Amino acid sequence: MAKLNRSRNIPDADGIYASLIAAHEGLSDDESAALNARLILTLFNHIGDKGIIEEALEVARKASRQSG
Numbered sequence: 001m002a003k004l005n006r007s008r009n010i011p012d013a014d015g016i017y018a019s020l021i022a023a024h025e026g027l028s029d030d031e032s033a034a035l036n037a038r039l040i041l042t043l044f045n046h047i048g049d050k051g052i053i054e055e056a057l058e059v060a061r062k063a064s065r066q067s068g
Contacts, residue, residue: 004055 010016024032044053
């Protein structure tokens with residue numbers, strides 16, 4: 001079974017972040033949330049491994065609890 005890669009794996013993380021922010025420019029809160037949902041589902045489809053996706057969800061959920 002594959003394991004979620006939690007090491008930095010994006011050569012230009014700042015550039016990717018800027019692209020994400022730019023994609024949200026001019027959108028309402030609802031449109032922005034819908035964009036995020038479509039992006040997540042698109043990336044889940046690309047990953048294609050239920051175990052990795054569930055591990056990523058767990059990691060994100062724990063981070064949300066710790067920061068909130």
